[in-house]
Amino acid sequence: MATETPPPDKATEPRPDSENQTGDASGKHGTAGELYGYLAEYDTPGELVEAARKVKDAGFTEFDAYSPFPVHGIDPAMGIKRTILPLLIFGGGFVGATSGILLQWYCNAYSWGWNISGKPTWSIPANIPIAYELTILLAVLTSFFGMWGLNKLPQVWHPLFRSDRFLRVTDDGFFIGIEAKDKRFDVDKTKALLGDAGAIDIEPVYYDPDPAKKAMPKWIMAFIVASTAFALIPFAIAAKARNSHSAEPHVHIFPDMDFQPKFKSDTANDLFADGRSNRGEIPGTVARGWLEEDTTFYLGLTAETGGQWIDGFPASYPDSPSLTPDLRGKPFVVDAKLLKRGQNRFNIYCTPCHGYDGRGQGMVPTRVKEQGGVWLARNLVDKAGPVVFLPNGQLFNTITNGFPPTMMGYGAQIPAADRWAIVAYVRALERSQIASNEDQAGQR
Amino acid sequence: MSLTRTVHPDDKFKAGKLGSTMVKAGLGLAVIMMVVSLVLGSMHNDGFKRFLYAYVVGWSFIVSISIGMLWLVLLHHLTRSRWSTVVRRIAEAIAGAFTVVFIGGLGFALPVLFGNKSLYYWATDDAHNAALNPTLAHKLGWLSPGAWFVRYCIYGAIYIGISWYFAKKSREQDESGDPKISDTLRRVSGPAMILFALTTCLMSMDVLMSLAPKWYSTIYGVDFWGSACVGGFATLGLIVLWVQRNGRLTHSITEEHYHDIGKWMFTFTFFWAYTAFSQFMLQWYGNMPEETVWYKYRMFGDWQWVSIAILVGYWAFPFIFLMSRWTKRIVPSLVFFSVWQLVFHWLDMYWNAMPSYDWTKATHGGATLVEGPLMNQIALHHVGFTPLDITVWLALVGVLLVGIGRNLTGNLIPIKDPTLGLSLAHEQL
Numbered sequence: 001m002a003t004e005t006p007p008p009d010k011a012t013e014p015r016p017d018s019e020n021q022t023g024d025a026s027g028k029h030g031t032a033g034e035l036y037g038y039l040a041e042y043d044t045p046g047e048l049v050e051a052a053r054k055v056k057d058a059g060f061t062e063f064d065a066y067s068p069f070p071v072h073g074i075d076p077a078m079g080i081k082r083t084i085l086p087l088l089i090f091g092g093g094f095v096g097a098t099s100g101i102l103l104q105w106y107c108n109a110y111s112w113g114w115n116i117s118g119k120p121t122w123s124i125p126a127n128i129p130i131a132y133e134l135t136i137l138l139a140v141l142t143s144f145f146g147m148w149g150l151n152k153l154p155q156v157w158h159p160l161f162r163s164d165r166f167l168r169v170t171d172d173g174f175f176i177g178i179e180a181k182d183k184r185f186d187v188d189k190t191k192a193l194l195g196d197a198g199a200i201d202i203e204p205v206y207y208d209p210d211p212a213k214k215a216m217p218k219w220i221m222a223f224i225v226a227s228t229a230f231a232l233i234p235f236a237i238a239a240k241a242r243n244s245h246s247a248e249p250h251v252h253i254f255p256d257m258d259f260q261p262k263f264k265s266d267t268a269n270d271l272f273a274d275g276r277s278n279r280g281e282i283p284g285t286v287a288r289g290w291l292e293e294d295t296t297f298y299l300g301l302t303a304e305t306g307g308q309w310i311d312g313f314p315a316s317y318p319d320s321p322s323l324t325p326d327l328r329g330k331p332f333v334v335d336a337k338l339l340k341r342g343q344n345r346f347n348i349y350c351t352p353c354h355g356y357d358g359r360g361q362g363m364v365p366t367r368v369k370e371q372g373g374v375w376l377a378r379n380l381v382d383k384a385g386p387v388v389f390l391p392n393g394q395l396f397n398t399i400t401n402g403f404p405p406t407m408m409g410y411g412a413q414i415p416a417a418d419r420w421a422i423v424a425y426v427r428a429l430e431r432s433q434i435a436s437n438e439d440q441a442g443q444r
Numbered sequence: 445m446s447l448t449r450t451v452h453p454d455d456k457f458k459a460g461k462l463g464s465t466m467v468k469a470g471l472g473l474a475v476i477m478m479v480v481s482l483v484l485g486s487m488h489n490d491g492f493k494r495f496l497y498a499y500v501v502g503w504s505f506i507v508s509i510s511i512g513m514l515w516l517v518l519l520h521h522l523t524r525s526r527w528s529t530v531v532r533r534i535a536e537a538i539a540g541a542f543t544v545v546f547i548g549g550l551g552f553a554l555p556v557l558f559g560n561k562s563l564y565y566w567a568t569d570d571a572h573n574a575a576l577n578p579t580l581a582h583k584l585g586w587l588s589p590g591a592w593f594v595r596y597c598i599y600g601a602i603y604i605g606i607s608w609y610f611a612k613k614s615r616e617q618d619e620s621g622d623p624k625i626s627d628t629l630r631r632v633s634g635p636a637m638i639l640f641a642l643t644t645c646l647m648s649m650d651v652l653m654s655l656a657p658k659w660y661s662t663i664y665g666v667d668f669w670g671s672a673c674v675g676g677f678a679t680l681g682l683i684v685l686w687v688q689r690n691g692r693l694t695h696s697i698t699e700e701h702y703h704d705i706g707k708w709m710f711t712f713t714f715f716w717a718y719t720a721f722s723q724f725m726l727q728w729y730g731n732m733p734e735e736t737v738w739y740k741y742r743m744f745g746d747w748q749w750v751s752i753a754i755l756v757g758y759w760a761f762p763f764i765f766l767m768s769r770w771t772k773r774i775v776p777s778l779v780f781f782s783v784w785q786l787v788f789h790w791l792d793m794y795w796n797a798m799p800s801y802d803w804t805k806a807t808h809g810g811a812t813l814v815e816g817p818l819m820n821q822i823a824l825h826h827v828g829f830t831p832l833d834i835t836v837w838l839a840l841v842g843v844l845l846v847g848i849g850r851n852l853t854g855n856l857i858p859i860k861d862p863t864l865g866l867s868l869a870h871e872q873l
Contacts, residue, residue, distance in 0.1 A: 046447075072447075072871040082769075090767065125725050 033209035036159040037063075037179040038190055039166060040199035045071045048174040051197035053077040055176060058193055062182035066166070066175040085146050092142030093135045100131030157216050159207050177205070294318045298416055300393030300400075309393030313420060327417055334424050342425025345418045349410060353377035358429045376406065380426055381433035388430050395423050448865030452695035457859065462690055463852030470845025474548075477839035484832040492555075493562035497801050498833045499552040500563065502840035504652055504793045505675065507545050508668065509844060511644055512676015514539035514607050515669070516708075518640060521610070521626070521633035527704045529867035530696050530857050534684055536614060538676070539607040541847025546600035548843035557593040564592075565803065565816035566657040576808050576815065579734065580658055587654055599647040606636050611851065614858050621860035644669050652793070655800040656817050659738040663723045668796075670716035674758075675789040677709040678782035683848065685779060692856055699773045700870050706772025709785060713766060716792075717759040737818050741799045745822040750795050758788035790837060798833075799825060 042048045045067060052065045056079040065074055075082070108114070109122035148154070160166045160177055169175055176199075178190055194202050252258045263269055263277035272279070292298040297314040301307035319329035347356065355362040358380035368375035380387045387395070399419045402409035414422070431439065451457065485495030513535045520528045520535075528535070552563060561568045566587040571580055585591070610629060617625040645665025653664050661667075681702060688694055727735040742751050762781055771777045800817035802825045807813070858864060 070873050072869075072873065086769070125728055128721060128725065 033207040035180045035187075036205045036207050037177055037182075037185070038194060039160060039163055039175055039177045039203055039205050040194035040197070041165060041201040042174045042176070042198060043200050045074075045174055047198050048176065049073050049077045051176055051194070051199065054197045055178065055193065059184050060178055060182050062179040062185075064177055066160075066169045066173075066177065068170055068172060068174075071174075083150060085143065085150060088146045089139050089143045092146075093139035096134040096136070096138030097131050099138075100134035101127055103134075104130055156220060159205055162208065163203060163205055165201060165203070289319075289321045292318075292320075292322075296393075297420075300391075300396035302393075309391035309397070311391045311393070313392060313424070317417060322415070323417055332420070338421050339425050339428055341418065342421035342423070342428075345414060346422050346425050346429075349414060350422065353407070354380055357381070358426065358433065378403070378407075381430045383434045387426075388434070392423050392427070395426065396420060399423070447869055449869035450865060451857070451859065451868065455695040456692045457696065457855050457857050459692070459852045459854060459856050462687065462692065462856075463849045466849030466852060467846050468849075470842045470847075470849055472842070474839050474842030474846060477835045477842060481832060481835040481839055484830070484835060488830075488832070491560075491562050494801070494830065494832055495836065496552050496555065496560070496563040497797060498830075498836040499840070500651065500655070501790070501793045501797050501833065502837040503545075503549050503552060504648075504668075504797070505790050505837060506541075506840045506844040507549065507647075508672030508789070508793070509675045509679045510539050510541050510545055510603070510607070510847070511669065512673040512712075513680060514542070514603065514640060515637075515673060516676065516680070517607070517610050518633045518637045521629045522637055524630065524863070526863050526866040527701060527870045529861050529863045530693070530870075531680060531684055531701055531705070532861075533614070533856050533858055534687065534852075535680055536607070536611040537848050537851035538679060538683065540611050540851040541844055542600065542603040542607050544843060544847030544850065546596075546604065548840060548847075549596070549600075553593060553596045557589050559589065564654060564657070565800075565814075566654060568814055568816075570813045571657070571816065573808070573813060576806075576813055577658070580816075583657060587650075587657055592650060592654075595646070595650055599643050599650075602639060602643045606640060610636075614861075615854065617860050618855050618858060619860075623862045626862055641665075641669075644672070652796050655797050656738055658734060658816065659818070660735055661723055661727070661738075663719055667716065667719040667723055670712050670719050671789060671792050673712040674709060674716055674785050677705055677712065678785045678789070681705045681709070681778055681782045682786075685775065687852075687856060696857055696868055698870075699775065700872055701867075702775055702778055703769070703772045703872055704870075706766060706778050706781070709781065710763070710766035710772070713759060713762050713785065717763070738799075741818050741822060741825055742795065745825055746827045747795070747799055747825065750791070750827060754788065754792055754795055758785070758792055762788075794833065798827070801828070802826075 040051070042051055048065055048067060049071060052074060055063055056077065061079075063078075065071075065078055067074070104127045105122060108127075113121040115121075160175075165173065166175060167173075176194065176197075178185065178194070184190075191202055265278055267277045268275055269277035271277075294314070295301045295307060296303060296310055297318050300309055302310055313334060314332045316331045317323055317327045317329060321328075350358075351362050353362045353364045353375075354360055354377050359382075360377035360379040362377060365375045365377050378387060382388065390398070396419055398407075399414065399422060400409055400411035400416075410419070481495065481498070485492050485498075488494045516528065516535045517532060517539050519525065520532055556563060556567060559567075564587070565571055566580065566584060567589050571577055572584060574581055609632070613625050613629055616622075645668075648665045648668035652668065653659070653661065684693075684697055684702070684705070688697060724739060727739060730736075741747055762785055765771050766781055771781065802820065803817055804815050804820040804824070805812055806815040806819070861867075
């Protein structure tokens with residue numbers, strides 16, 4: 001720019017300033033190319049506004065005011081029409097809202113409808129957030145780029161930049177520049193007008209004699225061209241990839257992330273004799289604490305060989321890492337907490353067939369019946385049995401291993417401690433459904 | 445142009461008899477309309493239940509206007525605003541109406557305290573029936589007439605205290621011109637804003653939301669505040685205009701200030717819609733029975749038309765038109781939208797409260813019990829609009845005018861506020 005590359009003959013012919021200025025535009029400016037116009041500086045924003053009003057009233061149209069910050073009232077003083085930017089922003093927002101709705105309609109309802117729990121594929125409330133975001137996005141982008149575009153920014157090659165004083169326009173300088181191309185421009189009268197309006201400094205500004213410097217500097221143009229071209233590279237690669245075939249392997253941008261020094265499960269591996277990367281349990285071994293040697297707790301049997309189903313509950317929880325820390329090695333207590341836990345697990349795992357009341361009329365038998373089929377689920381609280389007569393250990397075993405053909409075992413899903421909680425809850429459920437006279441007496 | 449300006453020599457900034465005129469008008473309106481309302485209310489033969497519901501709607505309307513303006517006063521100090529200095533005294537007057545408003549609110553608060561069970565379902569004996577209302581039991585300590593009334597008094601005390609303090613300090617500055625008072629108020633405004641937010645949130649829950657005590661919403665207080673600010677700024681614009689039409693502040697308040705009042709009204713029109721939709725969409729999408737029931741009664745049947753009217757009238761129409769610059773700068777246009785938004789603000793309060801009006805009898809275990817609001821077929825719920833709703837509303841608007849008029853005394857602008865010059869010279873970019 002002009003300030004970075006001073007005119008070559010600046011040293012021999014000083015530029016005009018407020019002291020020695022003659023008002024002769026053909027004058028002594030060392031680098032005098034074509035006259036751009038006059039630049040006048042004012043002391044305060046208030047004076048700037050008054051001066052702008054005078055320039056406007058004198059009939060000038062090709063002039064502009066420059067200040068470090070927005071000045072209230074400068075627009076009417078300069079006779080500038082209100083900007084159309086709000087309308088553009090409204091348009092941007094409107095396009096955002098409609099395109100947001102259309103996008104979702106096309107994706108969700110038209111092109112690729114998914115049935116999610118029977119919900120409709122097209123429903124306005126669900127689409128509002130996206131439409132809202134797009135409204136904001138397009139309105140803001142229109143606002144940002146519209147402001148730059150309407151102000152013809154960025155202008156890094158403006159002739160006024162050749163004035164040293166003008167550099168202060170981003171700090172504390174207030175300027176009016178009148179262009180020579182204005183029909184009313186007259187070298188002497190215009191200068192007098194600016195001076196009458198209270199200018200503290202007036203100077204003529206000339207275009208750079210180098211015609212190349214009237215336009216955008218080459219390095220900026222080169223940067224724009226280069227960065228645009230660079231930005232197109234990914235699109236070009238994608239376009240090429242979509243329209244050609246390749247036998248080459250994928251490009252790996254982070255190879256040490258894609259190829260980690262480990263074996264993934266269930267993959268082939270020729271390191272081991274069986275050709276698998278999975279290493280199963282070694283036959284005849286059990287991890288520490290997982291032996292499940294406590295037959296009462298894990299099987300519901302009494303301790304001796306060939307034991308019987310136990311009638312009560314295990315005396316204590318085994319000290320095994322398979323149990324939660326609050327239970328390990330603790331005595332087995334049948335209390336409200338255990339029953340609550342049992343109820344919770346029962347409601348999750350057992351109610352679909354046995355129902356919440358245990359009468360075997362859960363949703364599965366009910367719906368099978370509606371379809372005309374038969375699905376029998378045991379009435380757990382039938383006074384006539386058999387469940388009420390089962391020893392606790394056998395009930396536990398049934399939960400673990402199931403009751404073919406319809407009931408599968410739940411040993412894999414429900415840990416042993418929870419199975420015992422369910423046993424306790426089923427006992428409570430039975431008691432609630434077939435209470436004895438003594439039980440009821442106890443209630444009162 | 446200049447950045448600051450002094451008060452125009454011809455400007456009348458003394459209230460004179462302006463306040464007492466408003467008090468007289470408000471008192472007349474309140475007394476006449478309240479008598480009419482009591483007659484109409486007794487004709488309903490429902491133990492004044494409809495009357496009390498209309499009272500809650502009208503009272504929410506007037507208290508929300510004071511809440512909106514108290515918020516403006518707090519925000520003014522918190523952000524060192526400049527544009528609002530010239531209208532701050534009038535905003536303080538509207539916020540200062542809290543004393544009268546909370547005394548006026550005793551019209552429904554005292555019946556609740558003294559055992560009227562027709563307004564709030566949680567006050568009934570049947571609310572305690574665990575078989576009928578298993579999900580209500582844990583709320584009944586908070587929602588009991590005594591605790592509720594104590595909180596009503598606390599909310600009133602906090603609002604009155606904050607608005608009184610800020611108005612008093614502002615008047616002190618009129619006398620002394622001490623700029624340090626502005627600094628003090630700025631420091632106080634931060635904590636006061638937090639206290640204000642909590643109070644507004646809890647009060648809206650107690651007064652309006654607990655009409656449907658089994659319903660849940662955590663954004664309710666924010667939604668109420670957004671709606672309150674729409675009403676507050678609409679009222680501010682109208683009262684400023686009324687003050688100017690009576691020859692006061694004719695040079696001090698210009699279209700630039702009306703423009704800012706309009707901008708705030710526009711802002712909160714959208715903010716209210718944003719929170720209202722947030723509340724709706726989470727509950728609609730979540731599809732939990734205890735939440736959706738509240739919307740079920742507003743989306744189907746009679747009430748859907750009120751909902752649509754609010755969506756279009758309270759949001760879409762004013763949103764589109766208030767977006768433009770001229771609608772806020774041309775005073776008749778701003779007046780139109782202010783009145784329009786006040787009507788719809790009332791309708792919004794009505795829409796919040798009235799669907800809970802219909803309770804039903806139910807039999808449970810052989811006994812006849814009263815089931816709470818939103819507990820029956822939609823087809824049995826009607827908008828049931830009556831003239832009573834309007835007369836009670838107007839009576840309470842009279843109460844609000846009495847409250848505002850009392851404060852319209854002395855200087856109508858803070859004449860020695862350090863930012864007054866900037867505010868007088870305020871211009872939009």
